[in-house]
Amino acid sequence: MKTLRLILGDQLNSKHSWFNGDQSNYVYCFFEMRQETDYVIHHLQKVIGFFAAMREFSKELQTSGCKVVYYNLNAKENTQNLSDNLNQLIKQLDIENFEYQEPDEYRLDEQLVTFCKTLSIKSKVYSTEHFYTKRQDLATFFKNKKQWVMESFYRDMRKKHDILIVAGQPEGGKWNYDKSNRNKWKEKESIPDFKVFKNDVSEIISVIKSEKIETIGHFNSKYFEYPINRKQALEQLKYFCEHLLIHFGDYQDAMHTEQVYLFHSRLSFAMNCKIISPKAIVKTVLNYWTKHGESINISQVEGFIRQIIGWREYMRGMYWALMPEYKTLNYLENTNTLPDFFWTGNTKMNCLKNAITNSLDNGYAHHIQRLMITGNYALLTQINPDEVDAWYLGIYVDAVEWVQLPNTRGMSQFADGGKIATKPYVSSGSYISKMSNYCDDCYYNKKEKNGDKACPFNSLYWNFLDDKREKLNTNFRMKMMYSLLNKMNPEDLHNIKLRAKDIIENPDNY
Numbered sequence: 001m002k003t004l005r006l007i008l009g010d011q012l013n014s015k016h017s018w019f020n021g022d023q024s025n026y027v028y029c030f031f032e033m034r035q036e037t038d039y040v041i042h043h044l045q046k047v048i049g050f051f052a053a054m055r056e057f058s059k060e061l062q063t064s065g066c067k068v069v070y071y072n073l074n075a076k077e078n079t080q081n082l083s084d085n086l087n088q089l090i091k092q093l094d095i096e097n098f099e100y101q102e103p104d105e106y107r108l109d110e111q112l113v114t115f116c117k118t119l120s121i122k123s124k125v126y127s128t129e130h131f132y133t134k135r136q137d138l139a140t141f142f143k144n145k146k147q148w149v150m151e152s153f154y155r156d157m158r159k160k161h162d163i164l165i166v167a168g169q170p171e172g173g174k175w176n177y178d179k180s181n182r183n184k185w186k187e188k189e190s191i192p193d194f195k196v197f198k199n200d201v202s203e204i205i206s207v208i209k210s211e212k213i214e215t216i217g218h219f220n221s222k223y224f225e226y227p228i229n230r231k232q233a234l235e236q237l238k239y240f241c242e243h244l245l246i247h248f249g250d251y252q253d254a255m256h257t258e259q260v261y262l263f264h265s266r267l268s269f270a271m272n273c274k275i276i277s278p279k280a281i282v283k284t285v286l287n288y289w290t291k292h293g294e295s296i297n298i299s300q301v302e303g304f305i306r307q308i309i310g311w312r313e314y315m316r317g318m319y320w321a322l323m324p325e326y327k328t329l330n331y332l333e334n335t336n337t338l339p340d341f342f343w344t345g346n347t348k349m350n351c352l353k354n355a356i357t358n359s360l361d362n363g364y365a366h367h368i369q370r371l372m373i374t375g376n377y378a379l380l381t382q383i384n385p386d387e388v389d390a391w392y393l394g395i396y397v398d399a400v401e402w403v404q405l406p407n408t409r410g411m412s413q414f415a416d417g418g419k420i421a422t423k424p425y426v427s428s429g430s431y432i433s434k435m436s437n438y439c440d441d442c443y444y445n446k447k448e449k450n451g452d453k454a455c456p457f458n459s460l461y462w463n464f465l466d467d468k469r470e471k472l473n474t475n476f477r478m479k480m481m482y483s484l485l486n487k488m489n490p491e492d493l494h495n496i497k498l499r500a501k502d503i504i505e506n507p508d509n510y
Contacts, residue, residue: 034080043217138317154310177299249303255436331417339507350442363397375412429455463500
């Protein structure tokens, strides 16, 4: 029976069981659509990257003998809508079965479930065969527990998959080396040039321009430099193991004005498109460490693996456990608007200027830049989480909603009231100075709370605690900071709040 199989832009898994065996009865379809380019304003490099990776995978399938229908964005037959494109192909090709893999975005899952109900032919849904866990595994793991803390889930994952485990105990004697992963990079250890892939995307750029797709960010090259196929992803992984893993854990939270990537892997785009699997990455890293353990400390390896089998799987589980209500949560009742400089980088605050400019130029920022610079500022200035979500989902090349939304609305903005983070991740300028060199040449003074040259983060921090006192003062992890706030001179607090009010109301003056 003739079967149509849909492949979404983040389902580019060449190792999927779909591609085993006789392919004569299957037709695979890919669509570049306005439905996907327009539901949020994306970074230009994100649109380019997804289309480039989709085209690569389509060619790979055709080379292996699969029948493929691929709609470019400007194809005449492209309706720009997923359901309409599928109906069109089912009719044209006399399709008798329709199959698809579980989407990782709730909106697409809903769309395909609804679409299948309208069909007069049979339909079937498959696993993407990508993650360690199934959608509801995390909810099952935490059933009847008051708090869904990532650390307990992470330890269970380590045991279940025998990762860094010796005789049932954590290898090296610790489950978590997070305290070793918080060093400031002081330029002692040299950082190798990052690996570049010269993927010519001139034709894709031309189509995006001719179709007038609205985008954000910059792209001043014809080459997309992140991996867009499995061969490149494996090369990137090899490069990471050989050149970057040795200091990854040490500096995974560090930030620096002269470094975009530091010791980070640059694999998140390929992984989130499913070009390479988390299991393949973890296995390769562990194998490399086994051979080179004398020169690579376990803290480097554990810090990297925790992000993949712990945090990444935890975020996906939280997304499917809490959607669709999760997308509407606004526990702190924040309503302000993102400043214009989030789209330009034009601000005197050096930390924000660097983090935002990196994001605009490269479609990239690592987790601490996202959490403790842009996210910290957005939370302290009490931005509506809907606006923060849209910016984060749009600006990063690796952003897909299942991982972006819980990280942003939960971890970064505390809009879920503590379902993911046990306290708001807010800080004054002191944390930023501790983890970066951003403060060294900044217009503002990190030590001052008031005055024209005082770091805006300092007044915003104390103002936020005071404004949100009713919501947060019973939080055990905030107890010490509220104790300090309660001892603050009332006149000093008044002046701090006046300055914070001005920063919030006139952000582009700062």
